[in-house]
Amino acid sequence: MKRVFNFSAGPAMLPQSVLEQAQAEMLDWNGSGMSVMEMSHRGKEYMSIAAEAEADLREIMGIPVNYKVLFLQGGASSQFAMIPQNLLRGKGTADYVDTGDWSAKAIKEAKRYGNVNVVASTKAGNYTSVPAFDSWTCDANAAYLHYTPNETIRGVEFAWVPETGDVPLVADMSSTILSRPLDVSKFGLIYAGAQKNIGPAGLTIVIVRDDLIGETLPGTPTMFDYKIHADNESMYNTPATYGWYLAGLVFKWIKQQGGLAGMATLNERKAQKLYAAIGTSGGFYNSPVAADCRSWMNVPFTLANAELDKSFLSEAAQHGLTTLKGHRSVGGMRASIYNAMPEAGVDTLVSFMQDFAKKNG
Numbered sequence: 637m638k639r640v641f642n643f644s645a646g647p648a649m650l651p652q653s654v655l656e657q658a659q660a661e662m663l664d665w666n667g668s669g670m671s672v673m674e675m676s677h678r679g680k681e682y683m684s685i686a687a688e689a690e691a692d693l694r695e696i697m698g699i700p701v702n703y704k705v706l707f708l709q710g711g712a713s714s715q716f717a718m719i720p721q722n723l724l725r726g727k728g729t730a731d732y733v734d735t736g737d738w739s740a741k742a743i744k745e746a747k748r749y750g751n752v753n754v755v756a757s758t759k760a761g762n763y764t765s766v767p768a769f770d771s772w773t774c775d776a777n778a779a780y781l782h783y784t785p786n787e788t789i790r791g792v793e794f795a796w797v798p799e800t801g802d803v804p805l806v807a808d809m810s811s812t813i814l815s816r817p818l819d820v821s822k823f824g825l826i827y828a829g830a831q832k833n834i835g836p837a838g839l840t841i842v843i844v845r846d847d848l849i850g851e852t853l854p855g856t857p858t859m860f861d862y863k864i865h866a867d868n869e870s871m872y873n874t875p876a877t878y879g880w881y882l883a884g885l886v887f888k889w890i891k892q893q894g895g896l897a898g899m900a901t902l903n904e905r906k907a908q909k910l911y912a913a914i915g916t917s918g919g920f921y922n923s924p925v926a927a928d929c930r931s932w933m934n935v936p937f938t939l940a941n942a943e944l945d946k947s948f949l950s951e952a953a954q955h956g957l958t959t960l961k962g963h964r965s966v967g968g969m970r971a972s973i974y975n976a977m978p979e980a981g982v983d984t985l986v987s988f989m990q991d992f993a994k995k996n997g
């Protein structure tokens with residue numbers, strides 16, 4: 637068996653010990669004689685797995701009791717619609733910050749349901765920075781303010797949380813959730829597709845303050861109503877049972893790493909090593925992102941000589957370093973170094989980059 641260091645932006649690596657535990661339990665979970673995949677979601681075994689996963693997530697993130705935790709499907713992309721459908725209410729207008737491709741998609745979808753006020757955009761600068769808060773043209777009557785704390789494609793991450801007062805703050809945390817401590821009480825709603833820091837694709841987590849649910853736009857499908865899912869403990873229909881179980885194993889693994897504080901220490905160190913390798917390469921490698929918002933999770937970089945891109949990728953793969961190609965809309969390279977990327981993976985990448993630069997510089 638050969639395992640590689642997979643720098644994919646998602647689906648991404650899972651902790652080795654989680655995969656091993658899932659493998660050990662695959663045919664017979666805890667003496668039940670069944671795989672978790674084969675269990676009824678309403679049976680007592682599965683209910684215990686689901687409840688424990690939620691309790692562990694609440695503990696790790698310090699989620700206050702007045703927030704619901706929903707285990708849904710449909711990806712973060714469905715949330716682009718579900719959020720306006722559930723949160724616009726009588727207000728009709730929502731504020732959005734445009735810092736990249738994912739913000740732009742969220743904005744496009746929200747426009748189908750109401751007025752969107754784009755309070756700031758970094759599009760003109762090719763989405764390589766975070767807009768200064770004092771430049772935002774916020775609407776005090778907006779139903780909510782939506783932003784994307786980490787833009788996965790261009791590797792732009794907020795190092796701060798906007799203070800929106802009474803306007804609920806909504807965050808697409810798909811590629812940053814669980815990477816560092818967070819004060820959940822500052823948010824009205826947090827959502828994330830699971831396939832980066834939580835578990836396998838197919839599961840979507842929504843953490844929502846309970847006063848924000850219960851009033852949907854006319855015509856909202858039943859499956860798009862947060863209240864339906866909250867009232868049914870995410871079991872209105874058959875949930876993504878296996879993904880939920882694996883997420884639970886990941887939450888336990890995070891606890892073993894020292895919780896979110898432990899993850900943050902490790903993640904910051906991994907990111908600094910990689911940015912340092914780029915910064916000390918004498919211009920062989922370059923980061924397009926402004927220094928104050930370089931992501932800990934997704935590290936895009938370019939080679940000054942783009943003709944070397946192909947050989948960089950193929951030689952990296954020979955060293956067990958895979959999926960380093962940048963997003964098709966950006967080019968260059970992108971190393972996604974989520975929670976489960978071992979530090980050894982970053983160390984191996986850094987020494988490969990240094991050797992490659994020496995050979996080709």
Ligand code: PLP
Pocket residue numbers: 645646710711712713714738784786787788789808809810811829830
């Ligand atoms: N938002 C962000 C920040 C993402 O990185 C992604 C996917 O990579 C999405 C939304 C879309 O997620 P999904 O594929 O789960 O719909």
